[in-house]
Amino acid sequence: MIDLDSFRSRVCSFPQNYMENFNHLWRWKIEVESNEANHILDVDHRNETYSKLCKVLPKWQTYRNGDNSDPLGTLRDALRNISEAYNHIRRYTLLEFDEIPRESLEVIWNEMGRVKEYNGNRDENGYYSIIAVCKPLLLMWGQTLAFDSRVRRHCPQVYGVPRYSARWNLEQWTSVMHRFSKHLNGNINFIQAIRTESERRYGMNFMVPYGRFLDIYYWEGP
Numbered sequence: 001m002i003d004l005d006s007f008r009s010r011v012c013s014f015p016q017n018y019m020e021n022f023n024h025l026w027r028w029k030i031e032v033e034s035n036e037a038n039h040i041l042d043v044d045h046r047n048e049t050y051s052k053l054c055k056v057l058p059k060w061q062t063y064r065n066g067d068n069s070d071p072l073g074t075l076r077d078a079l080r081n082i083s084e085a086y087n088h089i090r091r092y093t094l095l096e097f098d099e100i101p102r103e104s105l106e107v108i109w110n111e112m113g114r115v116k117e118y119n120g121n122r123d124e125n126g127y128y129s130i131i132a133v134c135k136p137l138l139l140m141w142g143q144t145l146a147f148d149s150r151v152r153r154h155c156p157q158v159y160g161v162p163r164y165s166a167r168w169n170l171e172q173w174t175s176v177m178h179r180f181s182k183h184l185n186g187n188i189n190f191i192q193a194i195r196t197e198s199e200r201r202y203g204m205n206f207m208v209p210y211g212r213f214l215d216i217y218y219w220e221g222p
Contacts, residue, residue, distance in 0.1 A: 002190050002217065010220035011197060011213065021056045022212060023201065025139050028052065030206045039090055040140060041083040050076055053136055060146075062135045066116035074120035075136070078111040086140065094143040094210040095191070097181040102174075109170045112136055130168045142209025144177065145218065154218040159183075184210060 032038050032045050040049045054072055057063065063071040085107040092100045113128025114120050130147045138146050145151055147161070155161040159179045162168060184191060191210075198208040 002187065004189060004193050006221065007190070007193055007213075007217055008197075010217050014216045014220060018060075019216075021059065022139060022209075025049075025052050025056065026142065026202060026209065026212075029140070030202060033090070034206070039087050041079055041086045043083075046079055046083065049140070050079055053079075053139060056139060057136060060135055062131055063116050066129070066132070067118040068116055068120050070120075071115050074115045077120070078115055081111045082108050090141060091207070092143070093207055094177070094181050094214075095185055097143070097177050105174065106170060108137065109133060109173070126169045127167045128169075129166055130173065131166060133173070138211060138215060141211075142207065143211040144173075145180070145211050145215040147176075148219070151215060151218045154222045180211075180214065184214075 028048075029040050032040050038045065040046070053075065057075075058072075068074055085104040088104040089100050089108070109128070110122050110126065112133040113126075114122045116129045116132035117123060134144045135146045135148075137144050145155075149166070152161050152163045152166075155163070159176055160172075161176055162172060194210055194213045195208050197213060202209075
């Protein structure tokens with residue numbers, strides 16, 4: 001069971017620069033997607049989304065030690081290729097993860113994963129750096145944890161997080177996400193605490209970035 005006092009304390013102690021990196025993009029996303037006809041990867045907003053990601057992802061060491069000599073160039077193509085899939089998933093939160101069309105998740109998994117691969121190629125077995133997939137997805141969607149090494153070490157074993165492996169396949173990621181979704185749905189007090197924090201930071205009438213707050217919680221402590 002997650003301790004609510006610990007949650008509030010960890011959110012307050014989370015490094016401000018990392019918090020603001022997310023907040024800047026998330027508030028802009030709110031502005032764009034408050035009109036249901038628009039989204040941040042549509043043809044009118046994709047370039048600005050790309051520009052914002054390019055300012056944050058290198059600072060978050062997303063593509064460090066990757067095999068692609070031009071990850072940001074591949075990222076531009078990947079964002080275009082996942083536009084439709086992103087539009088399909090963007091209204092789902094972590095609470096509804098079981099309802100998300102797998103086909104959309106598979107497109108996103110392969111496109112975002114290949115950004116760190118040699119020449120931007122897909123891995124024939126579908127194994128990618130979990131960070132390459134989840135850090136940009138955390139910024140754009142807010143429902144997944146980033147699963148960097150620190151978060152992986154701190155996650156309880158009940159979630160089945162591969163602590164010492166940074167290369168996952170889609171099945172591993174969705175299995176972990178299903179467990180987080182199930183646990184969160186069973187903890188109404190924690191849901192309310194996250195919603196309260198989200199409303200304080202971003203306003204009431206928009207999707208709550210559950211994955212972002214879980215990422216903070218486990219980044220800060222075990």
